[in-house]
Amino acid sequence: ETGVTQSPTHLIKTRGQQVTLRCSSQSGHNTVSWYQQALGQGPQFIFQYYREEENGRGNFPPRFSGLQFPNYSSELNVNALELDDSALYLCASSLGLADYYEQYFGPGTRLTVT
Amino acid sequence: AQSVTQLDSHVSVSEGTPVLLRCNYSSSYSPSLFWYVQHPNKGLQLLLKYTSAATLVKGINGFEAEFKKSETSFHLTKPSAHMSDAAEYFCVVSDKEGAQKLVFGQGTRLTINP
16 A cells, blocks of 8 residues: 555546545655546546646646645546546655656546546 | 557466566657556556666566667566466656656556466
8 A cells, every 4th residue: 555545436427517536645745646547548647736836737628627735635626527537536646756756646536427 | 748658458478477568668868767557446556667777677576677778668577477467557658848747658458367
């Protein structure tokens, strides 16, 4: 186990609804990244937070947004859900931004949009 | 932009025989490369990483990978497969332009036959 926890484990939502996913980073880690993993695909980078500020974003629309709190836990919010948003959402935490800091992944939240 | 291509979507080997999972990368600068493993219903786990030190990298559980710049390859090997190695394996490159963003390949599913 990595010490990174995510909630909820599974979630079912209807198209057009909004969802919030949560991530608790490993102790001492100030950097959190979020990834979307569609079925049968590799994870895709959504965005990253470093010390409560967004530090980079992948090719995802603005309806994907996030927050990082002073304790470095994080939220991923998705508005106006679409069927294609159905995926495993992974968060990863690390000690900092450098490459040599390993990213520790949580078990993910499985989101199904109907 | 950095990218990786995993040359096999599925590899099947017998227990006790060697494992070879192939990965080619594309990068405009000296890359940081990783292999991650994903067991069913578990988070991603780092197997090994290359960050411009020794070209032969040893990881956990007997896996190793060799960085070959001339071939732009970073293949993952293990001398003797074990049943517990059955999982999805991802070759990953770090995009240093901006965030500590990991770019994943499509994955290779490794099946171990008794």
